[in-house]
Amino acid sequence: MAPLLHRQATAWLFLLSALAGAAAVADPLGCSTLPAGTESPPPPDFTGPLQHVTIGSHRIAYRRVLALVQESGAASAACAGAGTPSPPLVLLLGYGCTMSQWGTRLLRRLAQQRELILVDHPAQGLSEDLEGGASPMTMPVLSELTLGFLKALGLHKPHLAGFSLGGCIALKLAAEHPEAVGKVVTFGANSMDGRAVLGSPEELGALFTPTNDMPQYAPFFFNTSAEAGRLAACRWIADAAAMPEDKPKPEANQRYAAGIIASVDPQNTAIWDALPRITAPVLLMGGLEDVVVPARAQPELAARIPGTRQAPAVVVWRYLRLTAGARAPPSCCLVAAPSAWLALFPAAGHAFFSQLVEPVAATMDVFLQHAGPAAGPGEAGLALEKAAAQVCDGSAAAAATT
Numbered sequence: 001m002a003p004l005l006h007r008q009a010t011a012w013l014f015l016l017s018a019l020a021g022a023a024a025v026a027d028p029l030g031c032s033t034l035p036a037g038t039e040s041p042p043p044p045d046f047t048g049p050l051q052h053v054t055i056g057s058h059r060i061a062y063r064r065v066l067a068l069v070q071e072s073g074a075a076s077a078a079c080a081g082a083g084t085p086s087p088p089l090v091l092l093l094g095y096g097c098t099m100s101q102w103g104t105r106l107l108r109r110l111a112q113q114r115e116l117i118l119v120d121h122p123a124q125g126l127s128e129d130l131e132g133g134a135s136p137m138t139m140p141v142l143s144e145l146t147l148g149f150l151k152a153l154g155l156h157k158p159h160l161a162g163f164s165l166g167g168c169i170a171l172k173l174a175a176e177h178p179e180a181v182g183k184v185v186t187f188g189a190n191s192m193d194g195r196a197v198l199g200s201p202e203e204l205g206a207l208f209t210p211t212n213d214m215p216q217y218a219p220f221f222f223n224t225s226a227e228a229g230r231l232a233a234c235r236w237i238a239d240a241a242a243m244p245e246d247k248p249k250p251e252a253n254q255r256y257a258a259g260i261i262a263s264v265d266p267q268n269t270a271i272w273d274a275l276p277r278i279t280a281p282v283l284l285m286g287g288l289e290d291v292v293v294p295a296r297a298q299p300e301l302a303a304r305i306p307g308t309r310q311a312p313a314v315v316v317w318r319y320l321r322l323t324a325g326a327r328a329p330p331s332c333c334l335v336a337a338p339s340a341w342l343a344l345f346p347a348a349g350h351a352f353f354s355q356l357v358e359p360v361a362a363t364m365d366v367f368l369q370h371a372g373p374a375a376g377p378g379e380a381g382l383a384l385e386k387a388a389a390q391v392c393d394g395s396a397a398a399a400a401t402t
C-alpha cells in the first residue's frame, strides 16, 4: 500500500508537468447561468483589517474576525454554553488556498459564536517570504511556522480548524504541542505522510498543477457532476471574489506540492505515529464524495486518536459503516467513534464545508461547546445529545444542499 502511494506521488510530478500547459476554459462550470435568486455572498466588512506578523523570514498575513453579536432567538440547544467566552478559532487552509476561499458565507456563520483568526500559509496568498525562499514547504516547517504564529499572536490554547493539509498541521500540533492547542476540527484531513489516504494520481494530477485557478480546482473540491456540487462550486468561486486581493501564487503552490510529495514517502510515518499522543478533543469531518482524501481516511484517523474518555458516548446518532459500496445516508451524521468524533456528510466532496455551511457549522458549535473531559452522561452529555439530534436532522442538511 505504502509503496503504491509513493508511486502515485511520483506520478503526480509527471502529470503536473504534462498538465501545466493546458489552456484554461473561461467558464467550465457554467457559473454565468446560476439559477435566478441565488443570493450573493455577505460583504466581507466583518472580516477585520489585513494584518501581518513576522515569523523568522516569513511575513504572515492574517485577519482577526471578531465574534458577531448573537441575534436574538438564534440561540439553540447548541448554544447552551453561550455567554462563556470561547477561545478563538484559528482556520488553517489547505493546499493552493487563501483566506478568501473560506468564503464570507461560512465565515459569517462561524463568527456568530466565536472570534475567528484567518491566516494565509507562509509564502502563500498575501503572506510573503522575506528571503525569496524556494525550498519545499514540508510538514515540519509548516507546523513550526504555524506554532510560531499562534505564539506571536499571544493566543492561549486556541481551537484549530484545518482543511486538508491545514487539518493535518492541526493534528500534528495537537500531538506535539498539547499545551498550545485547544480543540481540533479537521475538514477532509489525512496524515499527509506514508500512511496518508489519497485519491489516485489520475484524479489528483491536475490538482497539483501550480497554475490552477478556482474553476480548475473546483472538480477536486466539489462533485461538479452533481447539480448541488456544481452550484456549490459556483458559489465558492463567487464568494471568494468578495475578497479579490488574496490569490494563491503559482510559485507557492509548487513549493507546497513538493512538500506534500516529499511527505507521502512510504518510509515517513511521522505524523501517523504521533496521532496516538493527541489528548485534545478532535472532530474529524469529511465529505463522502471526496476524491482528494477519500472518506475512509476519517475513521482510520479516528482509530489512531485516543481519548474515549472525552468522546461523548451518548451521541451515537447514527453509525455509518464505511465499507466498500456503502450507501450514503440521507442526512449528515455525527457519531461518537471509538475515539475522536466523526462527522461525515453525504453528497459532498473535499470542500463539503463550503457546500453544507449550516450543518457543518452547527456540528462545530456542538463540538466546540461541549466536547471535552466534562462531557459525559451527565447534564452536558444530555445537552449534547439534544443538539446532535438537531444537527443531524435531515431537513437541515437538505435545506443546505438546495
Ligand SMILES: *[C@@H]1O[C@H](CO)[C@@H](O)[C@H](O)[C@H]1NC(C)=O
Binding pocket: 223, 225, 226, 288, 289, 290, 291
Ligand atoms: C458525483 O455525483 C454523481 C451524480 O450524482 C454520481 O454518479 C457520482 O458517483 C458522484 N461522484 C462521487 C465521487 O461520489
